[in-house]
Amino acid sequence: xxxxxxxxxxxxxxxxxxxxxxxxxxxxxxxxxxxxxxxxxxxxxxxxxxxxxxxxxxxxxxxxxxxxxxxxxxxxxxxxxxxxxxxxxxxxxxxxxxxxxxxxxxxxxxxxxxxxxxxxxxxxxxxxxxxxxxxxxxxxxxxxxxxxxxxxxxxxxxxxxxxxxxxxxxxxxxxxxxxxxxxxxxxxxxxxxxxxxxxxxxxxxxxxxxxxxxxxxxxxxxxxxxxxxxxxxxxxxxxxxxxxxxxxxxxxxxxxxxxxxxxxxxxxxxxxxxxxxxxxxxxxxxxxxxxxxxxxxxxxxxxxxxxxxxxxxxxxxxxxxxxxxxxxxxxxxxxxxxxxxxxxxxxxxxxxxxxxxxxxxxxxxxxxxxxxxxxxxxxxx
Amino acid sequence: xxxxxxxxxxxxxxxxxxxxxxxxxxxxxxxxxxxxxxxxxxxxxxxxxxxxxxxxxxxxxxxxxxxxxxxxxxxxxxxxxxxxxxxxxxxxxxxxxxxxxxxxxxxxxxxxxxxxxxxxxxxxxxxxxxxxxxxxxxxxxxxxxxxxxxx
Ligand SMILES: [Zn+2]
Numbered sequence: 451x452x453x454x455x456x457x458x459x460x461x462x463x464x465x466x467x468x469x470x471x472x473x474x475x476x477x478x479x480x481x482x483x484x485x486x487x488x489x490x491x492x493x494x495x496x497x498x499x500x501x502x503x504x505x506x507x508x509x510x511x512x513x514x515x516x517x518x519x520x521x522x523x524x525x526x527x528x529x530x531x532x533x534x535x536x537x538x539x540x541x542x543x544x545x546x547x548x549x550x551x552x553x554x555x556x557x558x559x560x561x562x563x564x565x566x567x568x569x570x571x572x573x574x575x576x577x578x579x580x581x582x583x584x585x586x587x588x589x590x591x592x593x594x595x596x597x598x599x600x601x602x603x604x605x606x607x608x609x610x611x612x613x614x615x616x617x618x619x620x621x622x623x624x625x626x627x628x629x630x631x632x633x634x635x636x637x638x639x640x641x642x643x644x645x646x647x648x649x650x651x652x653x654x655x656x657x658x659x660x661x662x663x664x665x666x667x668x669x670x671x672x673x674x675x676x677x678x679x680x681x682x683x684x685x686x687x688x689x690x691x692x693x694x695x696x697x698x699x700x701x702x703x704x705x706x707x708x709x710x711x712x713x714x715x716x717x718x719x720x721x722x723x724x725x726x727x728x729x730x731x732x733x734x735x736x737x738x739x740x741x742x743x744x745x746x747x748x749x750x751x752x753x754x755x756x757x758x759x760x761x762x763x764x765x766x767x768x769x770x771x772x773x774x775x776x777x778x779x780x781x782x783x784x785x786x787x788x789x790x791x792x793x794x795x796x797x798x799x800x801x802x803x804x805x806x807x808x809x810x811x812x813x814x815x816x817x818x819x820x821x822x823x824x825x826x827x828x829x830x831x
Numbered sequence: 832x833x834x835x836x837x838x839x840x841x842x843x844x845x846x847x848x849x850x851x852x853x854x855x856x857x858x859x860x861x862x863x864x865x866x867x868x869x870x871x872x873x874x875x876x877x878x879x880x881x882x883x884x885x886x887x888x889x890x891x892x893x894x895x896x897x898x899x900x901x902x903x904x905x906x907x908x909x910x911x912x913x914x915x916x917x918x919x920x921x922x923x924x925x926x927x928x929x930x931x932x933x934x935x936x937x938x939x940x941x942x943x944x945x946x947x948x949x950x951x952x953x954x955x956x957x958x959x960x961x962x963x964x965x966x967x968x969x970x971x972x973x974x975x976x977x978x979x980x981x982x
Contacts, residue, residue: 471837521932565922567921567923569920571918571921577853581973584945588916589932593910597910600910642915643915644915645913646913647912694943694944695942815974
């Protein structure tokens with residue numbers, strides 16, 4: 451990259467019910483972040499907002515969210531996919547040289563004020579899948595889970611192991627929405643099935659939340675932070691919509707997005723070079739599935755890796771040391787929160803969940819059924 | 832400022848609008864086939880892929896698929912899930928009884944159809960042979976193809 455992009459700071463919020471309004475959440479995240487950095491909105495030249503009109507119940511939702519974000523009379527655009535796409539789009543404005551300071555802000559109140567499942571209902575093909583009424587976010591995820599387990603000969607217990615690891619990490623992360631004390635495999639196994647093999651605790655909890663992040667050019671990074679986190683590479687890929695056309699046991703979109711990001715970051719051996727990963731895996735099976743697809747875990751060896759503790763906070767390849775989406779998954783904000791959690795690790799501020807090798811990390815975001823679309827960024831210190 | 836207890840407003844969103852969709856010529860052929868209890872797919876002349884239901888474009892080749900082919904009514908259950916919940920209009924509820932949906936690969940097809948399965952949850956297995964079950968009265972609607980059951 452000719453021009454470098456740094457994360458100068460971020461603010462996050464997540465809870466089952468933040469007892470807030472959309473505008474107040476946006477204001478508190480944005481103003482809070484500006485206050486943290488000791489600047490005001492005059493210092494920001496571009497605002498990229500990430501929300502969803504259906505989830506917001508009003509079209510062109512950034513019309514209402516721009517002013518509380520501080521984006522009034524500024525360049526202000528909206529990304530209506532996952533927040534990691536907003537992050538990439540915002541970064542491009544800095545790489546291009548057009549902007550030096552960009553606020554990227556993503557949010558939704560899918561815990562208390564609108565059902566998260568509507569997002570995917572509205573995304574279904576109206577002339578086919580909506581007519582058949584068989585497909586929804588959860589049934590699609592369950593089909594993907596079984597396909598993945600069957601193709602690799604993994605037992606259903608792998609899902610319990612992934613969920614326990616994530617929920618333990620989430621319980622130790624004060625920023626997470628779902629924090630269960632004393633979580634165990636028995637507790638996960640005791641939670642009711644949604645669609646087999648997925649149980650309630652294998653699935654993300656409906657979550658209110660948001661994330662504001664300030665992205666800056668190299669010149670501004672020197673002024674604004676003594677702990678810059680740098681963007682080293684990024685990539686995206688979109689698979690076909692129809693799940694009946696796809697091999698659900700793997701993720702082509704994640705594999706391609708990661709390869710593109712690795713090429714840009716000069717990474718040859720991701721499993722060896724990356725210290726950890728924050729992965730948008732709203733369902734337990736997706737964490738190993740995506741990690742294998744992106745070359746972070748050896749294909750077919752994921753069950754052994756979880757059993758051996760390789761993916762735990764103190765393992766060789768920590769996955770979602772923050773607790774990941776099983777600890778909280780506000781739509782739109784999900785991928786941006788993964789970036790912020792990775793940045794917290796890279797800055798050495800992850801407290802109890804701090805990983806040892808925090809120099810380079812992968813962040814994955816997704817949109818669509820079964821990660822139809824994937825976005826990957828590589829971050830480093 | 833003194834803390835103000837706010838009111839939680841319920842939907843007053845004017846989302847009762849109706850979007851109408853033309854199904855297009857390809858899904859129309861599929862539905863017309865249902866009137867004769869036939870399952871049609873579209874074949875790509877370049878890569879030979881057969882997709883069901885038929886679609887106009889082959890995504891891989893970026894070409895119009897111009898040939899319709901009739902598929903057999905039997906296939907293999909490639910994947911399935913037992914549903915214990917229902918999800919309607921965003922609301923998650925426990926189902927009255929577990930039910931099975933799955934992905935059926937018809938013989939000769941390159942992709943899979945998502946379908947209801949008429950089989951007990953305890954008996955469903957990946958790889959089992961299944962066949963289409965039609966409603967007695969077919970009317971050229973998606974619901975004509977009622978479900979699949981073990982062949
Ligand atoms: Zn083709």
